[in-house]
Amino acid sequence: xxxxxxxxxxxxxxxxxxxxxxxxxxxxxxxxxxxxxxxxxxxxxxxxxxxxxxxxxxxxxxxxxxxxxxxxxxxxxxxxxxxxxxxxxxxxxxxxxxxxxxxxxxxxxxxxxxxxxxxxxxxxxxxxxxxxxxxxxxxxxxxxxxxxxxxxxxxxxxxxxxxxxxxxxxxxxxxxxxxxxxxxxxxxxxxxxxxxxxxxxxxxxxxxxxxxxxxxxxxxxxxxxxxxxxxxxxxxxxxxxxxxxxxxxxxxxxxxxxxxxxxxxxxxxxxxxxxxxxxxxxxxxxxxxxxxxxxxxxxxxxxxxxxxxxxxxxxxxxxxxxxxxxxxxxxxxxxxxxxxxxxxxxxxxxxxxxxxxxxxxxxxxxxxxxxxxxxxxxxxxxxxxxxxx
Amino acid sequence: xxxxxxxxxxxxxxxxxxxxxxxxxxxxxxxxxxxxxxxxxxxxxxxxxxxxxxxxxxxxxxxxxxxxxxxxxxxxxxxxxxxxxxxxxxxxxxxxxxxxxxxxxxxxxxxxxxxxxxxxxxxxxxxxxxxxxxxxxxxxxxxxxxxxxxxxxxxxxxxxxxxxxxxxxxxxxxxxxxxxxxxxxxxxxxxxxxxxxxxxxxxxxxxxxxxxxxxxxxxxxxxxxxxxxxxxxxxxxxxxxxxxxxxxxxxxxxxxxxxxxxxxxxxxxxxxxxxxxxxxxxxxxxxxxxxxxxxxxxxxxxxxxxxxxxxxxxxxxxxxxx
Numbered sequence: 001x002x003x004x005x006x007x008x009x010x011x012x013x014x015x016x017x018x019x020x021x022x023x024x025x026x027x028x029x030x031x032x033x034x035x036x037x038x039x040x041x042x043x044x045x046x047x048x049x050x051x052x053x054x055x056x057x058x059x060x061x062x063x064x065x066x067x068x069x070x071x072x073x074x075x076x077x078x079x080x081x082x083x084x085x086x087x088x089x090x091x092x093x094x095x096x097x098x099x100x101x102x103x104x105x106x107x108x109x110x111x112x113x114x115x116x117x118x119x120x121x122x123x124x125x126x127x128x129x130x131x132x133x134x135x136x137x138x139x140x141x142x143x144x145x146x147x148x149x150x151x152x153x154x155x156x157x158x159x160x161x162x163x164x165x166x167x168x169x170x171x172x173x174x175x176x177x178x179x180x181x182x183x184x185x186x187x188x189x190x191x192x193x194x195x196x197x198x199x200x201x202x203x204x205x206x207x208x209x210x211x212x213x214x215x216x217x218x219x220x221x222x223x224x225x226x227x228x229x230x231x232x233x234x235x236x237x238x239x240x241x242x243x244x245x246x247x248x249x250x251x252x253x254x255x256x257x258x259x260x261x262x263x264x265x266x267x268x269x270x271x272x273x274x275x276x277x278x279x280x281x282x283x284x285x286x287x288x289x290x291x292x293x294x295x296x297x298x299x300x301x302x303x304x305x306x307x308x309x310x311x312x313x314x315x316x317x318x319x320x321x322x323x324x325x326x327x328x329x330x331x332x333x334x335x336x337x338x339x340x341x342x343x344x345x346x347x348x349x350x351x352x353x354x355x356x357x358x359x360x361x362x363x364x365x366x367x368x369x370x371x372x373x374x375x376x377x378x379x380x381x382x383x384x385x386x387x388x389x
Numbered sequence: 390x391x392x393x394x395x396x397x398x399x400x401x402x403x404x405x406x407x408x409x410x411x412x413x414x415x416x417x418x419x420x421x422x423x424x425x426x427x428x429x430x431x432x433x434x435x436x437x438x439x440x441x442x443x444x445x446x447x448x449x450x451x452x453x454x455x456x457x458x459x460x461x462x463x464x465x466x467x468x469x470x471x472x473x474x475x476x477x478x479x480x481x482x483x484x485x486x487x488x489x490x491x492x493x494x495x496x497x498x499x500x501x502x503x504x505x506x507x508x509x510x511x512x513x514x515x516x517x518x519x520x521x522x523x524x525x526x527x528x529x530x531x532x533x534x535x536x537x538x539x540x541x542x543x544x545x546x547x548x549x550x551x552x553x554x555x556x557x558x559x560x561x562x563x564x565x566x567x568x569x570x571x572x573x574x575x576x577x578x579x580x581x582x583x584x585x586x587x588x589x590x591x592x593x594x595x596x597x598x599x600x601x602x603x604x605x606x607x608x609x610x611x612x613x614x615x616x617x618x619x620x621x622x623x624x625x626x627x628x629x630x631x632x633x634x635x636x637x638x639x640x641x642x643x644x645x646x647x648x649x650x651x652x653x654x655x656x657x658x659x660x661x662x663x664x665x666x667x668x669x670x671x672x673x674x675x676x677x678x679x680x681x682x683x684x685x686x687x688x689x690x691x692x693x694x695x696x697x698x699x700x701x702x703x704x705x706x707x708x709x710x711x
Contacts, residue, residue: 018447020439020440020442020443020447020473020474021443021447021448023439023443024439024440024443024444027436027439027440028440028520031518052448095517095634097517097518097634098436099432099433099436100435100436100439100473101431101432101435101465101469102435102465102468102469102472
């Protein structure tokens with residue numbers, strides 16, 4: 001039944017034999033800047049590499065997500081999706097040229113998510129070398145407008161417009177090898193903008209300070225009672241504002257995320273934050289705006305879901321220690337549509353979101369073998385009988 | 390004069406059909422070598438090797454070997470190049486009976502002895518945005534056009550300015566301030582070669598082994614002058630490779646480079662009787678530094694030594710049965 005498990009350790013050597021091709025794909029795709037909403041050039045290169053890898057079909061969907069399809073042997077079997085997001089946190093004017101050393105590659109956006117994309121476009125060649133032909137079609141999708149304000153638009157559109165059932169999915173991220181994400185918290189990501197209208201003449205020195213206003217907002221949010229169950233929290237992730245050291249700040253911005261096992265609780269906390277924002281805006285007579293940037297529903301596979309169990313077995317066979325955690329990414333959208341899915345990491349890295357982020361080359365082959373093992377598990381039918389609760 | 394520019398100028402996309410290049414290469418029974426001359430290039434060498442191996446050896450068998458000729462790097466250049474599968478040599482170990490010299494030209498010249506290719510591609514090892522087009526686009530004209538024997542790259546040259554930012558224009562200062570004025574004065578037809586100093590070119594062995602190689606920076610200038618004199622401009626092609634990101638050099642370094650190029654150029658036009666000088670040229674480039682309120686000279690001595698055509702070296706003649 002699970003004979004593919006025994007083949008996995010041997011996969012690592014075969015994958016290492018095409019190491020140059022995988023690294024080349026990571027470099028050639030990853031070196032094209034692709035900040036969210038500006039992924040067009042990277043999409044072109046991604047498609048070019050897929051076409052070069054001789055996938056059976058190569059196209060974009062109506063939202064310009066690039067897609068390659070490796071045809072399976074059974075027309076009746078629903079497809080398996082393998083996805084990685086195309087966009088990066090880094091801006092286009094940052095140098096995206098990577099540096100390769102003996103066992104590492106360094107460069108902006110390498111981990112998030114040049115590695116994932118490079119692996120995706122290398123899969124056709126790797127599967128050929130491994131002589132693996134799946135029953136299901138394998139749909140290799142680079143999804144655009146995923147992170148931040150992109151709000152997972154690419155994957156949402158892809159799944160909304162995909163007519164046929166989907167057998168299962170693997171979301172590929174650069175790091176960390178061993179991550180086993182099978183559930184997503186409910187999440188709302190928001191921004192609070194504080195703008196103080198410019199005064200005239202001596203008025204300037206007596207205006208409210210936008211930074212202090214936001215400080216008051218933070219203090220009041222911190223007084224909110226967060227329940228232990230459903231587990232909930234508010235993360236303050238970004239703050240900016242002001243003009244120079246000696247001038248009262250006339251604008252400030254706060255970025256936060258509400259996370260909870262329950263989306264109902266997320267919405268309730270969001271509503272509390274809205275009340276706080278409205279109250280302070282009224283009391284201090286300042287303009288405070290609360291905006292939702294993105295949101296996802298809480299959804300999950302059970303730990304004993306056959307896909308999760310199979311992935312754990314695959315990892316153990318490859319001496320990878322599985323670490324369970326939540327992920328609010330493409331995974332959320334698959335799970336919310338009742339499609340069994342996981343997020344897996346390919347290698348180890350450091351300086352995740354910095355311009356000098358760096359990936360280790362050596363663990364990569366195991367990371368890829370693990371993805372192929374999970375694809376084979378889905379192809380063997382582990383998702384076929386089980387549906388989400 | 391513009392005929393050459395029109396007929397012998399290509400864009401890399403003209404040679405994008407790699408299957409066709411491989412077919413033609415096989416039909417003509419050609420062997421192609423890539424040579425990367427290095428000196429402390431640990432940051433960029435691996436990427437060049439990885440991409441060329443993947444794209445032009447594994448996927449499309451256009452290249453037959455990748456050879457790194459190193460001038461004695463003190464960083465991990467040789468170790469890294471070896472780890473990624475290139476054949477790595479120290480220049481000093483090649484033809485050890487000859488007096489060793491140090492410089493890029495020396496490495497290129499010795500590559501003729503070490504490599505096996507009928508066509509040899511030379512690439513600088515400091516290209517940060519390396520892509521396999523840097524090789525296939527230079528090899529393309531040589532394989533597909535029988536009259537072309539030497540192909541040279543030109544491109545936009547953004548410069549990496551540090552702090553991970555790219556400045557979109559610039560570069561080519563020595564070309565515009567030194568070489569182009571000289572070509573305009575003495576060989577106007579050569580001004581059509583848009584970037585005569587580019588470090589990326591390919592050519593047939595039968596061309597390279599019949600010309601002398603200055604051991605340092607003058608090699609690109611001498612190559613164009615010598616090839617053009619012996620075989621004419623028509624055997625030369627130039628290919629637009631679009632962008633090339635490289636390390637920026639400061640003005641003092643470019644000053645030294647210009648000195649060597651001027652030295653090479655003047656020696657050649659003097660030998661051809663185009664210029665008479667009443668004295669020999671000095672061989673020292675003198676620059677000044679202000680150190681604790683005193684000007685101190687910084688003297689850079691260059692003898693302008695050149696290696697003879699490789700075909701004149703006995704060991705080479707024996708190796709290649711000439």
